[in-house]
Amino acid sequence: MRLARTDRSVFTEWWFSVDRLLLGAVLLIMLIGALVSLAASPAAAHKIGAEPLYFFKRHVLYMVPAALFLISASMLHPKLVRRMGLVLFLGGIGLMLLAFAQGIEKNGAVRWVIIGGQSIQPSEFAKAGFIILTAWLFGESGKRRDMPTLQIAIAVLGLFALCLVMQPDIGQTALVVLVWGGLFFLAGYSLIWIGLAILAGAGGFVGAYHMLPHVQSRVDRFLYPASGDTHQTETALAAFREGGWFGRGPGEGVVTPGLPDAYTDYIFAVIAEEFGLIFCLFLVCLYAFIVWRGFRAASRSHDPFIRLALSGLMMLFGFQTLINMAVNVDMLPSKGMTLPFLSYGGSSLTAMALTMGLALGLARRRPEAGPVYRSVPRTASGAASSRGIRI
Amino acid sequence: MRRVPPLNEVYDMTAEPTPAWRMRALSLALLGAFVAIGVQLTSLGREVAVASRMMSAEQQVRHALSRPDIVDRHGRMLASDIRVYWLFADPTQILDADDTVEKLSRVLSAEDVVGLRTKLRGPGRFEWVKRGLTPKQAADVHDLGLPGLQLIEEPQRVYPGGATAVHILGHTNVDNQGLAGIEKYIDANPSLPEPVDGVAERSRVRLSLDLRIQYALHEEVMFAQQRYQAKAAGGIVLDVKTGEVIAMAGLPDYDPNRREESLTEGRHNRFYYDAYEMGSVFKTFAVANALDSGAARMDDKIDVLTPLRMGRFTLYDRHAKKRYFTVEEIFTHSSNTGAARLALATGTERQKSFFAKLGLMQPMSTELGPTARPLFPERWREVNTMTAAYGHGISVPPFAFAVANAALINGGTRVEPTFLPRSGERAPGERVVSPETSAAMRQMFLANVEHGTGEQAKVPGYRVGGKTGTAWKPAKGGYSDEVITSFVAAFPMDDPQYLVLIVIDEPKPEAAGKRNEAGHNAAPTAGAVIKRIAPMLGIAPARTFDESPQASY
Numbered sequence: 001m002r003l004a005r006t007d008r009s010v011f012t013e014w015w016f017s018v019d020r021l022l023l024g025a026v027l028l029i030m031l032i033g034a035l036v037s038l039a040a041s042p043a044a045a046h047k048i049g050a051e052p053l054y055f056f057k058r059h060v061l062y063m064v065p066a067a068l069f070l071i072s073a074s075m076l077h078p079k080l081v082r083r084m085g086l087v088l089f090l091g092g093i094g095l096m097l098l099a100f101a102q103g104i105e106k107n108g109a110v111r112w113v114i115i116g117g118q119s120i121q122p123s124e125f126a127k128a129g130f131i132i133l134t135a136w137l138f139g140e141s142g143k144r145r146d147m148p149t150l151q152i153a154i155a156v157l158g159l160f161a162l163c164l165v166m167q168p169d170i171g172q173t174a175l176v177v178l179v180w181g182g183l184f185f186l187a188g189y190s191l192i193w194i195g196l197a198i199l200a201g202a203g204g205f206v207g208a209y210h211m212l213p214h215v216q217s218r219v220d221r222f223l224y225p226a227s228g229d230t231h232q233t234e235t236a237l238a239a240f241r242e243g244g245w246f247g248r249g250p251g252e253g254v255v256t257p258g259l260p261d262a263y264t265d266y267i268f269a270v271i272a273e274e275f276g277l278i279f280c281l282f283l284v285c286l287y288a289f290i291v292w293r294g295f296r297a298a299s300r301s302h303d304p305f306i307r308l309a310l311s312g313l314m315m316l317f318g319f320q321t322l323i324n325m326a327v328n329v330d331m332l333p334s335k336g337m338t339l340p341f342l343s344y345g346g347s348s349l350t351a352m353a354l355t356m357g358l359a360l361g362l363a364r365r366r367p368e369a370g371p372v373y374r375s376v377p378r379t380a381s382g383a384a385s386s387r388g389i390r391i
Numbered sequence: 392m393r394r395v396p397p398l399n400e401v402y403d404m405t406a407e408p409t410p411a412w413r414m415r416a417l418s419l420a421l422l423g424a425f426v427a428i429g430v431q432l433t434s435l436g437r438e439v440a441v442a443s444r445m446m447s448a449e450q451q452v453r454h455a456l457s458r459p460d461i462v463d464r465h466g467r468m469l470a471s472d473i474r475v476y477w478l479f480a481d482p483t484q485i486l487d488a489d490d491t492v493e494k495l496s497r498v499l500s501a502e503d504v505v506g507l508r509t510k511l512r513g514p515g516r517f518e519w520v521k522r523g524l525t526p527k528q529a530a531d532v533h534d535l536g537l538p539g540l541q542l543i544e545e546p547q548r549v550y551p552g553g554a555t556a557v558h559i560l561g562h563t564n565v566d567n568q569g570l571a572g573i574e575k576y577i578d579a580n581p582s583l584p585e586p587v588d589g590v591a592e593r594s595r596v597r598l599s600l601d602l603r604i605q606y607a608l609h610e611e612v613m614f615a616q617q618r619y620q621a622k623a624a625g626g627i628v629l630d631v632k633t634g635e636v637i638a639m640a641g642l643p644d645y646d647p648n649r650r651e652e653s654l655t656e657g658r659h660n661r662f663y664y665d666a667y668e669m670g671s672v673f674k675t676f677a678v679a680n681a682l683d684s685g686a687a688r689m690d691d692k693i694d695v696l697t698p699l700r701m702g703r704f705t706l707y708d709r710h711a712k713k714r715y716f717t718v719e720e721i722f723t724h725s726s727n728t729g730a731a732r733l734a735l736a737t738g739t740e741r742q743k744s745f746f747a748k749l750g751l752m753q754p755m756s757t758e759l760g761p762t763a764r765p766l767f768p769e770r771w772r773e774v775n776t777m778t779a780a781y782g783h784g785i786s787v788p789p790f791a792f793a794v795a796n797a798a799l800i801n802g803g804t805r806v807e808p809t810f811l812p813r814s815g816e817r818a819p820g821e822r823v824v825s826p827e828t829s830a831a832m833r834q835m836f837l838a839n840v841e842h843g844t845g846e847q848a849k850v851p852g853y854r855v856g857g858k859t860g861t862a863w864k865p866a867k868g869g870y871s872d873e874v875i876t877s878f879v880a881a882f883p884m885d886d887p888q889y890l891v892l893i894v895i896d897e898p899k900p901e902a903a904g905k906r907n908e909a910g911h912n913a914a915p916t917a918g919a920v921i922k923r924i925a926p927m928l929g930i931a932p933a934r935t936f937d938e939s940p941q942a943s944y
Binding site for chain 1: 410411413414415417418421422424425426427428429431432433435436483516
């Protein structure tokens with residue numbers, strides 16, 4: 001098939017407007033995810049008594065809907081992205097409430113809901129919706145002063161954070177609050193308010209530290225390794241050292257099979273042991289490239305929604321990656337956070353594919369109006385005139 | 392004062408919403424965090440993985456330490472490392488446990504594969520098969536081509552001399568960590584090994600020991616143990632001026648290459664770590680103390696005829712002649728009453744402080760750790776002063792006894808014993824007795840071998856001096872019929888360089904009609920040792936009239 005720019009079909013239009021480098025980087029990471037799963041699967045399967053390639057096969061199986069989500073979401077028009085975000089968020093919240101109703105506890109947390117025999121972690125999907133919704137609200141705040149957009153955004157954050165804390169999932173809560181804060185910063189609110197928001201975030205963290213024993217224990221163990229069991233961190237670090245620059249080879253890991261979450265939260269350590277630090281550095285570059293590429297597209301757009309939503313999705317992707325990696329290399333206390341596209345898990349994989357699909361859709365080059373500024377003449381008193389130009 | 396803008400108001404009314412600088416700042420912060428991860432990864436890569444290499448959930452493959460060589464004072468090898476192989480298995484990768492065990496049993500010995508079948512069927516990911524394979528065995532195992540087996544190369548300690556110097560060297564465990572002796576000391580003092588120069592590949596620790604002397608002593612002590620059918624026999628050769636231990640051996644001992652032998656009861660260095668009542672050799676202290684304090688002079692005549700009564704206790708002399716003895720005669724005839732009377736004349740307090748000055752009231756400390764703690768009565772009464780004069784009622788480790796005697800004959804200064812070489816010139820230690828007393832002691836040592844109880848220690852051409860001691864061994868409620876005999880000797884007596892102590896525990900009479908006293912076993916053993924080692928130590932025999940070469944022409 002030969003594509004020509006004169007061809008106006010949906011696919012051709014998509015192909016010429018999509019950021020192909022970004023798309024390529026995402027697809028490459030997904031491919032690496034399958035490769036890593038092939039290497040990490042036997043040890044994990046051995047532990048639960050399944051056939052050696054059980055996890056690999058499931059991973060590949062999940063890659064089909066993931067790829068579908070990625071491509072189809074990247075074809076969406078920003079307006080549809082916005083609606084999609086709303087649907088994802090409301091649907092996600094609904095499912096999270098349903099999870100409480102179902103009450104399936106796993107590792108002391110109610111995160112999973114079973115639909116049609118398939119267990120799903122709705123918060124993974126709700127995250128992307130939440131970011132798009134928040135970006136929408138913040139984007140609107142500049143245009144429509146009659147709407148209490150910020151109040152709505154705070155309420156949305158409160159609702160989502162509450163649902164996450166109830167599970168409890170402190171890692172995701174921190175991530176969501178972090179991204180929301182980033183969007184608040186990007187939206188252009190006064191730095192004084194941003195300072196207050198940081199204080200509030202810190203307060204929330206201190207509150208979590210004091211009210212949730214498992215958070216406290218994890219933080220203590222990070223700050224004072226002698227205060228408790230640091231087996232996971234120790235083993236992860238041992239894996240990095242064991243692997244060295246070039247790794248022990250796929251499936252040759254001897255340290256990481258001892259890790260309880262080797263194929264999910266500590267997949268980075270497994271990669272380090274089996275494929276080596278040079279490969280890890282390459283992965284870091286690849287993730288950083290995606291973030292950089294996303295922000296580049298965001299800063300080129302003049303539509304506040306696209307700027308905010310795209311940056312938000314990139315922050316979600318970037319922060320999640322960074323937190324996971326930082327935990328693996330002992331720069332942060334351990335918390336359950338998956339490494340996008342590499343960690344095993346259907347919900348995580350498909351939701352992340354959807355997230356990146358939406359980001360790709362927003363990052364598409366499209367004709368748009370030039371920069372539109374509200375020209376708001378200041379009065380002598382400094383108060384803004386109500387006569388703005390409405391778009 | 393600046394007005395806080397209302398919450399719903401954008402940051403800067405004239406600027407674009409979602410200001411570009413903020414987006415740039417945020418994306419740079421994110422990229423900076425990625426760089427930080429990269430930096431951390433790089434620093435992890437530069438850390439050397441030694442201890443954490445190869446670990447499974449259950450067990451970590453331990454790595455043996457590489458140890459410095461141990462050499463004697465002339466650089467002869469006493470201990471070194473060789474390469475061996477450790478074999479372990481990952482049971483999850485073993486395809487057929489029966490087949491694996493069957494094939495391994497052809498290469499390894501039968502006891503190596505006992506219980507292996509069960510281990511290889513276990514759920515774990517790590518099991519030792521055998522540690523310490525020879526290169527040949529390792530090559531054979533490798534050639535079996537079995538999956539799930541792994542070999543690692545590790546150092547293992549070897550002692551070329553076997554048991555010869557084991558009581559000084561000690562031994563290591565399977566991980567090559569020092570468990571006893573100098574080996575343990577090396578682990579506690581990492582700066583000890585000599586820095587490696589360009590020629591020598593391995594670092595090494597030099598000892599004061601002389602391997603040839605050690606071998607001669609070990610062999611003579613072994614002969615003595617066999618000849619007198621003794622429970623144990625041991626000896627020490629000490630440089631009386633520097634305190635360097637030139638040799639130390641005690642039987643029974645063990646081969647440090649078979650460390651499991653060390654677990655057998657009684658194979659430890661009993662002459663260092665156990666305390667004994669030494670008997671008459673202790674008279675050296677009574678005599679020296681009496682002379683040094685002025686309580687007696689060499690030509691004083693001491694009553695050795697009247698039994699000595701002290702409360703319920705009466706002391707007779709068995710081999711006293713029917714006249715009063717001079718101090719020298721008390722020494723050479725080993726008179727108990729004479730020594731006791733000298734000690735009483737010197738005084739209890741002075742006796743105690745004299746023992747303390749000689750280092751006999753506290754455990755002595757060397758690189759091998761503290762010796763046995765001396766045993767003495769808590770309340771030191773006159774009767775204890777009497778018995779201590781001839782070496783009963785006080786127990787000391789023979790090692791400490793030898794070191795204390797060095798002070799009496801080296802000119803009168805205390806020496807600090809060591810197993811590491813000392814350079815020739817050292818500041819003299821604390822003065823214990825005057826040079827005159829020391830000279831008198833040498834004279835008596837010599838006289839005792841010339842015409843006293845130690846005659847059998849005579850070595851033609853060498854002026855050897857010494858003192859015998861035969862102690863009844865304490866038993867429940869008194870003393871048993873078994874004895875422990877000893878002979879403390881020094882040579883050459885004009886200017887003593889070396890002290891030799893021989894101790895024989897529970898010797899039997901060599902033949903019917905012979906006696907099991909020190910003069911008949913410990914003294915000839917000391918003589919045999921000196922005869923062998925004196926030429927090695929560079930001491931030329933003195934020419935005397937009766938030994939001068941006869942004109943044969």
